[in-house]
Amino acid sequence: MQISDDQNKALTTAGLNLIAQALTIYDSDLRLAVCNAPFQSMFDLPDALVTPGAPFEDTIRHLAQTGEYGEVTDVDAFVAERVDQARAFVPHYMDAPAPMAAPSASKARPCPKAAGSRSIPTSPTPNGKRPCCGHARMR
DSSP, rough: OOHHHHHHHHHHHHHHHHOSSSEEEEEETEEEEEEHHHHHHTTOOOOOGSEEEEEEEHHHHHHHHHTTSSOOSOOOHHHHHHHHHHHTTOOEEEEEEEETTTTTTEEEETTTSSSSSEOEEEOOOOSOEEEEEEEEOOO
């Protein structure tokens, strides 16, 4: 059975939305290529940040300003550091105790066979902690 590109996209989106974890894929210009519905709901993101083409920088800024990373005293510097890490792919692991939400974490590792980056933040577990997240710069 042959399926069209539109059908393939619809099936892929439906499948990604069945995953309880939030999932994002950013292209090599750090623009959103795809995300699933849990990404928007987990972080209470506006539609503009879950629309293909949304800049990674804008999403990180929004998350920092809304307390997802805990207390950030210099948002501009924090965002610049995250963007630099994503552009250069600096492996990192970061715990982020959000004051109004469950703690989150971010872990980065290379995925060299594709262009862009992926991020897999997860929702809180029953004990209120989010399991480890994955974020990787792909080349």
